[in-house]
Amino acid sequence: MPLGQSVSRRALLGTAALLPLAGGTAEASAVTKRAQDYYDRATRMAGRDPVLQALVKALMPDLAMPTAKPLRPLRIFDDVAVVGTTFVQATALLTSRGIILIDALGSPDDAEKIIIPGLRAVGADPSAIKYVVLAHGHADHFGGAQLIADRYGARVMMSRADWDLVAAQRPAHAPKRDLEIADGQRLTLGGTTVTFHHTPGHTPGTVSPIFPVRWKGRRHTAMLWGGTNPPAATADKRAYLSSVLAFASAMRRAGVEVELNNHGGADHGLARIEELSAGTAGAGNPFVIGRSRTQRFMKVMEVMVRGRIVQDQERGTGAGAAVGPSGRPAPRCC
Template identity: 40%
Template sequence: MAVTSRRDKIDEGMESGMNRMMVSAASFIVMLAAASSGSAQQVPKPIAEWPRPAEFPKEDRAAAIQHFHKARDYAVGDLFADFALRCVTNPKYLTRVNNEQYDGHVEPMQVFDDLYRVGQMAVSAWALKTSDGIVLFDTLNNEEEARDILEPALRKVGLDPKDVKWAILTHSHGDHFGGAPYFQRKGTRIIASDLDWKAMAAGKGRVPAPSRDMTVTDGQTMTFGKTAVTFYVTPGHTIGTLSTIFPVTDRGAKHLVGFYGGAGLPRDVDAKRAQIASLSRWRTITTKAGVDAQIGNHPLNDEGLERDEQLLYRRKQDPNPYVLGRAMYQNYLGIQEECVRFALARDGFRD
């Protein structure tokens, strides 16, 4: 029978201790390597690879100056942010614009008594509560966002996703119709213009499109419960962009929302000219209707993040930041129109 001496036990203990120290040292080395790897990933890009401002070698400078300053003259008060976005950063500093429109969570918000923002940081969705169910405006990027962002947002503001009966698609870009098939399978009726139905069917949105359903025409009014929504086809951002006018209330006071369906700057010259014509017409339509409130389909388009924070900390005496007033709403549209003209002049063209 083997006899273990006290010395043997000491040697075994020392060996065990050394083994533990070696394991700890190895673990430390792994952690250090991981930290070093993480640090290496954060090394700034070489200056030569930094994004550069867009250049406009064909710019009609005289026309550009004219429209830049016309837009600036409209940009009174809080509207300066719209001027800065449309005439300064986009598209000259497009990386900055894109970095502000990241996929991220935002708190859903009751904006009016019957209208709620239920989207995300990069793209908006809106829920209009009517006496006969919920009307959605846009459905985010895809079915996952419809299920995991839109529906939970509806619940958080006290609405039931089962009450979503209609979804209006403002235009045929995938970040606005991507979640529509999810709702369509649940029985939601999907509404779009004829031209954008065709664009979605052609696969221009790069995500699965909903099956063609309800089509609205320019100037058509549909009544959802007791709420009337009037549709206008305003090409430019897409060929069949839908813009809408509908009533809301704020603490019981009546207002009229003008929701221009695609304020983003078009890329090509013909689309820019179409956008200018649509904005000019929209100004006439909304002036006659008496529109005084503005929302957009990206938080960056309507200062949604900033306005929602104002609503979160709103006092009894504070106005609703989405209510611009009739004159200021027209100023907002003037900025949009003149900044598109400015962009066209940068391309070397005039409308």
């Protein structure tokens, strides 16, 4: 897996100058606005775009994720299938040499009853899974990984920071430590090359991939944002904001025109899956939203996260974070 150009730590530090940091002019400028001003701006930017409207809603402090209900397995592109529930999904990249599975739902039972039969339902062989890529170290994304690894010999990949997070918290169904994902690393299987970008914030080691997809034979470039729900601590929200800015730049360089998420309730993804399933999407693919809209998606995310940081300041809760039994921040989903 050769290394490609990465979003470097230096680039992340450079973008940090844009953030509302204590004692600087950016801070003074930020606190002249209320959090609601940021939320209102994001809402105006979203306009009538249902994808952006869903993102604004997902990034509000009172986020309520949908109840988990069965989701019909579906190829959303010629070479991409989605399996899972209405709460969380796994994305399968179907290559000529096997499958790269991004995320593995919440338990071995999910792997047995949802992922494996779901892949078969879309004409893919689950025994062809070569890699299970975990976008971040929360249980609703890694729970089925070890069963797949044990049964099919797949390698499990996650960033070092999130392998450490999982090891410290020792959750049920945690996969055995395997391959580490480096920032900018490229994984090639068949004719598909996935480039991984570290986008910390949601967890210390969240990873967001960029990869090619095909729709009716035509090639497009997709991204999948690895962790949507902003973290509890303000410092982690600032890291999240740096990641948004850096990843938006990486997307621009790569020409990303497809937006995907591992929680389809956060980006109108569930409705778009339903459109494709019902045949009401027309000739196009609703996940191909174009370069300008993918950049607008990231801009809306940026504005919303800035609002969340200001809201922490308004409430005087900037240093707080929910703490788990290990003394580390308690895990948050999504």
